[in-house]
Amino acid sequence: AQASAFGLKDFSLIKTQAFIDGKWVDAKSGETISVTNPATLEELGTVPEMGLAETKAAIDAAAKALPEWSKTTAKHRHDILMKLFALMTEHHDDLGRLITLENGKTLTEGKGENAYSASFIEWFAEEAVRTYGEHIPSPFPNVRNITIKQPIGVVSILTPWNFPSAMIARKLGGALAAGCTAVIKPPPETPFSCLALVELARRAGVPDGVINAVTTLKNVGEVGKEMCESKIVKKVSFTGSTPVAKMLAGMSASTLKKVSIEAGGNAPFIVFDDANIDDAVAAAVICKFRATGQTCVCANRIYVHSSVYAEFASRLAEKMAAFKIGNGLDESTTHGPLIHARAMEKVQAHVDDAVALGAQVLVGGKSIPGTSFFHPTLLSDVPAAARVNSEETFGPLAALTKFETEEEVIRLANSTAVGLAGYFFSRDIGRVWRVAEKLEVGMVGCNTGLISQAVIPFGGIKESGLGREGGHGIEEYMNTKLIVFGGLT
Amino acid sequence: AQASAFGLKDFSLIKTQAFIDGKWVDAKSGETISVTNPATLEELGTVPEMGLAETKAAIDAAAKALPEWSKTTAKHRHDILMKLFALMTEHHDDLGRLITLENGKTLTEGKGENAYSASFIEWFAEEAVRTYGEHIPSPFPNVRNITIKQPIGVVSILTPWNFPSAMIARKLGGALAAGCTAVIKPPPETPFSCLALVELARRAGVPDGVINAVTTLKNVGEVGKEMCESKIVKKVSFTGSTPVAKMLAGMSASTLKKVSIEAGGNAPFIVFDDANIDDAVAAAVICKFRATGQTCVCANRIYVHSSVYAEFASRLAEKMAAFKIGNGLDESTTHGPLIHARAMEKVQAHVDDAVALGAQVLVGGKSIPGTSFFHPTLLSDVPAAARVNSEETFGPLAALTKFETEEEVIRLANSTAVGLAGYFFSRDIGRVWRVAEKLEVGMVGCNTGLISQAVIPFGGIKESGLGREGGHGIEEYMNTKLIVFGGLT
Amino acid sequence: AQASAFGLKDFSLIKTQAFIDGKWVDAKSGETISVTNPATLEELGTVPEMGLAETKAAIDAAAKALPEWSKTTAKHRHDILMKLFALMTEHHDDLGRLITLENGKTLTEGKGENAYSASFIEWFAEEAVRTYGEHIPSPFPNVRNITIKQPIGVVSILTPWNFPSAMIARKLGGALAAGCTAVIKPPPETPFSCLALVELARRAGVPDGVINAVTTLKNVGEVGKEMCESKIVKKVSFTGSTPVAKMLAGMSASTLKKVSIEAGGNAPFIVFDDANIDDAVAAAVICKFRATGQTCVCANRIYVHSSVYAEFASRLAEKMAAFKIGNGLDESTTHGPLIHARAMEKVQAHVDDAVALGAQVLVGGKSIPGTSFFHPTLLSDVPAAARVNSEETFGPLAALTKFETEEEVIRLANSTAVGLAGYFFSRDIGRVWRVAEKLEVGMVGCNTGLISQAVIPFGGIKESGLGREGGHGIEEYMNTKLIVFGGLT
Amino acid sequence: AQASAFGLKDFSLIKTQAFIDGKWVDAKSGETISVTNPATLEELGTVPEMGLAETKAAIDAAAKALPEWSKTTAKHRHDILMKLFALMTEHHDDLGRLITLENGKTLTEGKGENAYSASFIEWFAEEAVRTYGEHIPSPFPNVRNITIKQPIGVVSILTPWNFPSAMIARKLGGALAAGCTAVIKPPPETPFSCLALVELARRAGVPDGVINAVTTLKNVGEVGKEMCESKIVKKVSFTGSTPVAKMLAGMSASTLKKVSIEAGGNAPFIVFDDANIDDAVAAAVICKFRATGQTCVCANRIYVHSSVYAEFASRLAEKMAAFKIGNGLDESTTHGPLIHARAMEKVQAHVDDAVALGAQVLVGGKSIPGTSFFHPTLLSDVPAAARVNSEETFGPLAALTKFETEEEVIRLANSTAVGLAGYFFSRDIGRVWRVAEKLEVGMVGCNTGLISQAVIPFGGIKESGLGREGGHGIEEYMNTKLIVFGGLT
Known part of the structure; x- marks a missing residue:
């Protein structure tokens, strides 16, 4: 892949490797996936064909980064996400173009998607500092109840090609804001927008291991399985088709993982x-x-x-x-x-x-x-x-x-x-x-x-999904912990 | 089963049949389950051994009752639940005794459980009328966003013997308050507390079909499967062991059902x-x-x-x-x-x-x-x-x-x-x-x-569960619907 | 006043004295106010013409009762208010008739008002146990913030004749639920509905001094002034005309009292x-x-x-x-x-x-x-x-x-x-x-x-008022207290 | 006043005139107030001695700007406030120095105050887009209730010298975010920080008339009175001493204005x-x-x-x-x-x-x-x-x-x-x-x-104040409007 071929102002936004533990890496096998411009049917470039081993490494990296990241203040994460928002705004033209190149939508739509995508980063930055718990009046005289919100842990993110950037931002924004770390499996058709987003997050100060991205096409079965069945991962967030959603939900049941799904509509x-x-x-x-x-x-x-x-x-x-x-x-x-x-x-x-x-x-x-x-x-x-x-x-x-x-x-x-x-x-x-x-x-x-x-609860009922994204969607990445205080007198 | 043998003041609280579509019924097969007093190892009585056909009938009854029940006002449901709360309080001694008889816990604990159980009915009655949606400021000048909360639909409830009454009340209270209808599978060890609760709900004015209870022991596999895989059922709420929880969650994935689980702790x-x-x-x-x-x-x-x-x-x-x-x-x-x-x-x-x-x-x-x-x-x-x-x-x-x-x-x-x-x-x-x-x-x-x-969010993280009961737990039985208004000028 | 003349089933709901510190009392001066049935222009009965001294005594009684009442659990107050609600429902016919007798509205309207009035008592009982505080994420790593809601203190309540019962219930319900104690000045035209409500509250278990009612007509100037300027009183809630509202607000400014006003509309x-x-x-x-x-x-x-x-x-x-x-x-x-x-x-x-x-x-x-x-x-x-x-x-x-x-x-x-x-x-x-x-x-x-x-925020803007009643109106009777925890490491 | 004497990098942040309807203006009388550096007792510069006429003009300007500003989307106001936040951060050194010069606190404290002040602007920008109303379940079957939040109108802001910038930002941030327009009376001891803030707000895109600042010392009586008694002004927010607070609250009562007060503590x-x-x-x-x-x-x-x-x-x-x-x-x-x-x-x-x-x-x-x-x-x-x-x-x-x-x-x-x-x-x-x-x-x-x-509810009880600033303090600048929909069938 010739970065310059994309016609971006900032060539360095084109990344052709996966991202694990803060490093851009190739597949161990050396295999790659060809990414095509649907308007021209020409190859845009390639990304690595990652497999089970790399997925495990990515999950491990996310686990390793979790303790520190989850303990940062919400304001700290807010400020980093705000920097990412600023970078996405600064690179608006390039990011819009990249979407158009790999997805085919018009440049107006591509830029529109970037603005939409960035709006989730800004929104969730602001949500981070508003993850209020509660003080709950107790029926018992000498008991005090409070709840606090804590990050759910390592999150698996799986997204489709029709919004190469926004579907990731909608999940990643919530996850990072909550204090989670993440492994992303972008769609093989449109990986470059994802990787550019990851690169900007890195520039914004997201620490190594907090975000990992694993590209895959033919190994998607084993990669997806590991992302759903790993005992380390505590949450799966998926956007895609209903049949795949059901399969991932079934795999996630093996560890009672919390699952968010935005599946097909009609x-x-x-x-x-x-x-x-x-x-x-x-x-x-x-x-x-x-x-x-x-x-x-x-x-x-x-x-x-x-x-x-x-x-x-x-x-x-x-x-x-x-x-x-x-x-x-x-x-x-x-x-x-x-x-x-x-x-x-x-x-x-x-x-x-x-x-x-x-x-x-x-x-x-x-x-x-x-x-x-x-x-x-x-x-x-x-x-x-x-x-x-x-x-x-x-x-x-x-x-x-x-x-x-x-x-x-x-x-x-x-x-x-x-x-x-x-x-x-x-x-x-x-x-x-x-x-x-x-x-x-x-x-x-x-x-x-x-x-x-970005402000509304996006999601469906019946077989269209579980959970809501945007709006109060940071909740999907947090646990409510109850603390009951006794022995006060 | 000789109702008088239980020693209750109100013999008619002893029900030895399952409850479907407002009727007390036996199993088609005529088979029964023997229920034993664990303190004496003597049989207390029997309940029917229901199977797949009866479970389907119960689900159908719940589906038939849904349109009308879900359209009642929250205040109407509040008032019926408050009547149920009053009845549970009125029959406090009997209900406590029943718990002790079938579960073995002391009478103090049995009555304590009844009070705890009733507290969920009262709490969720009060929650029903507070299922607020939101008006969400839109970034677009001529758009108005609101959200409303709607009942999720038919709910499957599966509960354990250690709290024969309270585990059901905690789920049923939320489900009924939300406007859902329900099929309950009580534990075979302690079905009588469940059936007494159902009887009181009937007396309180819960319409036919809104609550259904299916007792089962040896057919639990087919009954549980139907309760999780039925396309009619929209929600499964389970309390019990982690292995069973995983199995039910896996079955529920086939229709992307919303699942609440309160599983094992340590x-x-x-x-x-x-x-x-x-x-x-x-x-x-x-x-x-x-x-x-x-x-x-x-x-x-x-x-x-x-x-x-x-x-x-x-x-x-x-x-x-x-x-x-x-x-x-x-x-x-x-x-x-x-x-x-x-x-x-x-x-x-x-x-x-x-x-x-x-x-x-x-x-x-x-x-x-x-x-x-x-x-x-x-x-x-x-x-x-x-x-x-x-x-x-x-x-x-x-x-x-x-x-x-x-x-x-x-x-x-x-x-x-x-x-x-x-x-x-x-x-x-x-x-x-x-x-x-x-x-x-x-x-x-x-x-x-x-x-x-009743006021706190009860539930676990990791493999201990999904969702929270009590507190804001009515949310588990509701969908958030977004309504976006355009064309206002 | 001949109680039997009112034609109530329960004659003892007719009270012709003021209520201070749990006792029914006459004016020190022995003076009374004549209350007339507007439909017949005949006297219904009399109530005492209380003055400054009695008002101070009522405020002192409320202050004395405050420490204990404010420390009861919200659930305790909930239960007492629920009993009051039940009593108002039980005496529905009598209370409706009383409203008609002293206010003139039709019996349908009178009973409608009693139902409306009772709905506030029920609503605020339920609100009491939902006075949640917050856990607020801090920008500082070793700081934890929570807020709790506490009763504001002694409350003055002044209400008009057009809703002899409901305007009091709307305020008193919120005040009692919050843990406040109160002094009520009912309108001289329609004091009997107020006094009956007070009597039922007493029967429901509201302790002495928690509610006090001071009837007055010609001394209204000095009574109202004391209710607004007393250093003991922490809150004034008034429904009535805009000119009087402005006067009371002005008097309340002398101690920076919190004021709720529901004044005139057009x-x-x-x-x-x-x-x-x-x-x-x-x-x-x-x-x-x-x-x-x-x-x-x-x-x-x-x-x-x-x-x-x-x-x-x-x-x-x-x-x-x-x-x-x-x-x-x-x-x-x-x-x-x-x-x-x-x-x-x-x-x-x-x-x-x-x-x-x-x-x-x-x-x-x-x-x-x-x-x-x-x-x-x-x-x-x-x-x-x-x-x-x-x-x-x-x-x-x-x-x-x-x-x-x-x-x-x-x-x-x-x-x-x-x-x-x-x-x-x-x-x-x-x-x-x-x-x-x-x-x-x-x-x-x-x-x-x-x-x-009862569920909606009732109140006006511009010169129609300050604050909202019903809905989240319990907030008007509570202070938010912030607690910042440091020194945690 | 010689702007260069302040030693700022951006001299143009020094404003020595009042600000009305988008214009920097002198007093009609030509009179000025001398502002002294308390560390040196030397004059820093002067600002105009505005009076009643100028105050009325400022209020009129705020009223004129209200219809358009109040109709902007919350996101639009969010973006402008975010620009103001960025400008306050960019000019951190200058703004901190200015605070030190006119207030005397150390440069560390001065810069600390600027950061604190800016944090309110950022916070309220983010609050603007979260001014949720509610959908409230009605007890009546064919009724739907929603509430929306609307700006309260023209706001008067009066602040003290001990936090020349932060006390204004805490109020102005909330007011602007809510969609209100404002007239500020800064303290005569420290007007320059206020005027610099106003200048930056102007640069950030706040339209003419939305913010007005009236400096005064000897005319403070008539200016303050007009700010509290004007029928145009709908809200007064004051930080200062308890005696002045009581006086302003009393004046505000004449129009039933909503008042926020943060007065003295001990x-x-x-x-x-x-x-x-x-x-x-x-x-x-x-x-x-x-x-x-x-x-x-x-x-x-x-x-x-x-x-x-x-x-x-x-x-x-x-x-x-x-x-x-x-x-x-x-x-x-x-x-x-x-x-x-x-x-x-x-x-x-x-x-x-x-x-x-x-x-x-x-x-x-x-x-x-x-x-x-x-x-x-x-x-x-x-x-x-x-x-x-x-x-x-x-x-x-x-x-x-x-x-x-x-x-x-x-x-x-x-x-x-x-x-x-x-x-x-x-x-x-x-x-x-x-x-x-x-x-x-x-x-x-x-x-x-x-x-x-910025995130916590700042404010006192008893005679220390009314209302809370920071945290959910945008509420102080908004009215809750109920909309009841009938005739739906």
Whole structure:
């Protein structure tokens, strides 16, 4: 990997090694993973193919660093995280570009992700100094109760490629702020953003061993197993697919580890007859096609009331006509490529399946052969039985379904095993409260397609996850310890 | 089972059937489980041996009752729980007696447990109406964020025999207050306290299907599996042993269920040289021998500083000389029987092992053959390698070990995979903070052997558990839902 | 006073003496105050005319009782308050009747007030055991910070006649729960509800001296001054008019007393063009005419959008045609009398003033001579300059004003020095958030005319008050004490 | 005033004008106030003598700026305050020097104050984005309650000379973070630190009119009155003497303004027989002599148990022998001058009074004539009747009194009308809890003489104040608004 090839201002942000105990290291085997730019299908560079031994070493390093780091004051960790925030802000352009290069999203989106990512570091720095315990009145006259919050210990962090930086920052920020040390397994598709973040944390003063990053692709089975089953690790935080989540949760059960999971969604997007159609169309564009449909909170099923169905469909089609797919570095590009071939196949399969069942293609419907670009697609009259209505597409496919009543659409929206995000558009205050309360999801967007903010509790219910990130998410990395004082008289 | 044989004022509190969808039912197979009074080894009565089919029926009933119950106001649930609290108080003598009959603990302890059990019902009634969500300032000008708390859904509750009533109340109180419905699997040794509680809940106005209780012994494998793997159930709350906890957590992973676990402990009890020895001895009596040593927060390892070791040992032996084992219904009894033969064998094994390794028997050391009574035992100079120092005895065995320095004893105390409770005795404010912070447990008793109160966060770290009960424990039964409002201008 | 004349089931709830240090006492002077039933203008009975000496004695008694009461556990106080709650529920009919007899409101309203009053006692019982302090992470490594909540001390409580029971319960509940002792000055118009409450508190186990009640009319100046200026008293809680509030606040400044004030309001009630008119009319009936318009959160100014003005006016007039004024004990009565002649005069003055300025009388407009009954009145086209738009009427006068734009009506609504409650009717979610945020009041009713609940923070901004009652209102009776621990190593 | 005379790196931090509506202005009258360096008694420079007209203009400017500033997002205000924090850190040396020049404290103390001052700006920036409201479960099925926090409006800030920067930052940080605008009246002795802070706030992007600073000396009566009585101002925050506090509170009552007061203390400092004497002596040096005894939390009365009295006295005297009074800019100086002649006279009067009543002078006891330097003084056997035991000395006078029992010293410590801080030294955990709970103060130092941190609730009880600053102190600048939603079905 030629660092200069990335076109960054600060070449030294490009790291092509894993990071263990404060040192940049290669795999013992010497093997590497090739990382590709999805827009060009060219190799960006390589990172080491780490395995079980290196993972154990990383966990050991984290364990070794824990006693000292966990005893630092919250203010000390706050100040280091604030320095990291400042560095992420200072290197905004480079970090945004790096995201675009390895993930494919547009530069605007890449920079947006860096800002979002940095916002978690700042937020958790501020949360660190607010990890209040309690003084709890006792029913016994001569007893005093207090609780204190203590770091949970060594944390395993496993994250996906669709937010190469932000998913790590959301976990790592909470973990470091709490006083934990961490081992990160970044996604093999997008490791460079992770490694750049680690490098900046090092520059900010995070001590050796506090953060470790282990890159892996083919050894992911043994690496993930060790991260979940190690007796040293006390917490696993994972963002990714529901099947993998279940597997990791099962492995973590062997030591009763605390587990946070942010798994797959299948977000309904509902447009009622009393919606502001302008708002609904604009939100659909963002909510469905952001990152070319590759976010876990993207709308997956679009339900539109019959009385506004035609209008909504035609206006969305009109907006989509202005989309321009291409390399995210190109300023005119509105939508980048998908991450890889498997992603392309799934979108095409969802389109073909729906069409076979009677759906009509209003816009797009196919990919550009030999590339990772799929034309943003709008399907009309998608039947309930279509796969897109029960599986997450994770691509630029907007599938419209007509509905008649509030009760019907609530039932449709809730007819899935997952429950991450849901969206609806209505102006009536009564319906707003009713629908917001009834949607079986962790997060509801009402008249908006954008819900992500560092301050909110991000996470799902049902099979979409366990725990919440952002907001009070530092709690996920802390134990509440009760201290009961007796013998006071 | 002859209800009158129990000697209760209100015979109708004795229920010998399981409870599903508001009806008292037998097993389809007609099979029953014999329940024995451990003090007399006589049969108290029988309960049905339910299986997979009945468990599914119970879960279905809970699911059917959920929509209406979950939509009641928190105040409505508060009022019903307050009625249940009043009924438990009204039937205090009967409920205490029932606990003594099936568990063996003394009547004082039995009534104490009923009061403790009722305190959870009252506490969670009051918590129901305080399940506040938040209004969260947004970084975006035209966005408003709020969060609300919603019941998590159908809950599986699995509890042990050592607190036949309180362990259920601590879970059920939180679940009902939150708006959840529940399926309870009580322990086969002590089902009657559970069923009496269910009966009182019914009288208090809990609707059909909201609480279901399934008794089982030999079918426990299939029943437990269904309670953890059912797609309908959204939460499992378990108190019991660590190995079972791991198994249930593993099964629950298959649907990413939220799991609360209160598993085994191995509590250190440390007496420093600056301790008040009176306090320490008195606390050891309570903390080690309460319920004849059969609580998860009982002291398991007693570390005494060399300078006060002899004094502590002789004074504890003196106190133990006044113990009187016997039927808990007998007023002069201070300590009741163990629960069953397996329990007897484990205590004897721990004694024999320690003695074989060089420990000295200061008091007791053996059982009364043909009974479930084990003489409260005090061992001196127990070596580190003894099983009692690494396994929970769950019986009336106090094992003393000498130590020299604060650092040494902290290391000893923390050298275990579990971490529920820990106790220490010291008067120095500096040591108090240091040791309280360093003990790797969820709950610390400082100069006291009693930590349990409805108001505190009960639970452990490491392999002792997940989540906290009591205190803010209603959170374990609720989802936080985010609602983001856009389109406001 | 003939207790039997009140027609209560439990005659002993009628107390005609003041209560100091656990004893029912007369005034030293022997003077009394005559209490009249406003529906019949007949004397109900008398209470003592206490003065400065008795007030000092009451304060001294409260001071003497403080050390012991303040040291009881929160759970102990919780249990006593729960007994008081149970007694208030048990005597529901009597207490409701008593309110009707001395205040004039209908029996439904009287009983409603008793339930509301009792709800504060229950609420604060439950709050007592939740007065959590904090453990605050320190920026210094060897420092530990905790805070605890302690009762503020002796509290002076001064309340008005329009809620003879609930205004006292809202303050007394918080004060007792916190561990404070209290001196109450009930209103001379309605002292019996206060004294009955005190009697029930005594029966519930509140110790001597913890609650004291001093009745006064002509000596109110010296009594109030002592209650505010005494060096012993640490807190004054007042509900009443803004001018008196300012006077008491000024007196309290002499000792830097903590002061809670719930003073006058002048609630706007806004009906937008997108309102549900059914809801708005129904709410206006409740919000304007509840207690015959004599509550501090009654609508005082009704602004209706021009497009729905005629409809709203005619439908409100229609509803008002069904009103029946009369003795509150009569089941057919919908609206009772005003409290006294001064109240009658003010309403008539507001009507006359508005009519003189051009308003039209749609319904009512005058009183029944020789009684305290004023015909519920509806005025149309009330000009901005009318007194009713700048002064609180505190009577059954609904004054309608037409408006055109959201901006205009917000300006009108906010053009007053006070800001307690405000109401508006609109279905649009955007307007709902906008208007709710812009109204300069402490409490907003959106599509409802009823906001009072024990769980909410009741109170105003601007010249309507200081502090909040209900909800977290126990805080008003507690000090936060910081404890910083050093020297830990 | 010659800016260069101050010796700052950035001369432009020296502002000699008041600041109104974004402009640096002189008094209309042209009059000025002379500001003196207390170490040299030379004039440092002048600031304008503003009066009523300028105060009204400042209030009007704050009112004009309010609508826009209060509508900014909390994150926007957070970011501006973070910039201010960065600027205060960048100009650390200059700002510390400025404090030393006008206040006299040593440069170490001056810089320490700047760091402390900046810590409030950072803290409240972070608090701004955490001003959570609540979603409150309603007892009514179709009602939803939420609360939001809104800025209280225009704030008046009045502060003393002993912390020229930090007292302003503690208030201004909270006010700005909350979305309020402010008028500051800095002390005439030390206006330059205030004006430098205002200048940096301007550079950080605080808009015109949001902060205004009005300097005054002889017109302080009319200025203070307007700041408290203006109908525009909604909140007064004052730090200073108790008599002035009472006066301002009285004036503020005329509009029911919300008032925060941090007034005088008279801190007891207790050394028990089980204290660590090293710690106690070291703490006494800091706690009594910090800022030459001129802080409101300085120990004022030192009670030492008879068994350790002699040792404590001699060791404190020994430490004091190493004190070096002098110009704070001189590195060897440990203690600077007093602020002015009045302060000198009070200390001398307290010394003379105690000696006249029988106290013995162990160290110091007099001033250096013609200067503002008073020799740090240690008095032994100070009788209870001495003025130093009932009045705040606010100077370098340590007055020792012997005691025998815990009960006696608690009584002595509490025998005062004020209650800000209190300190005690004891190692026993039982005594620690007992004494900490019994001291009638807002803040307790246990085995430490330093309690100040931005994170803690700073403030007193009794006549020492109203409200708390730091910690959750942003609440003092916000109103809680309740929004009740009805009509939802």
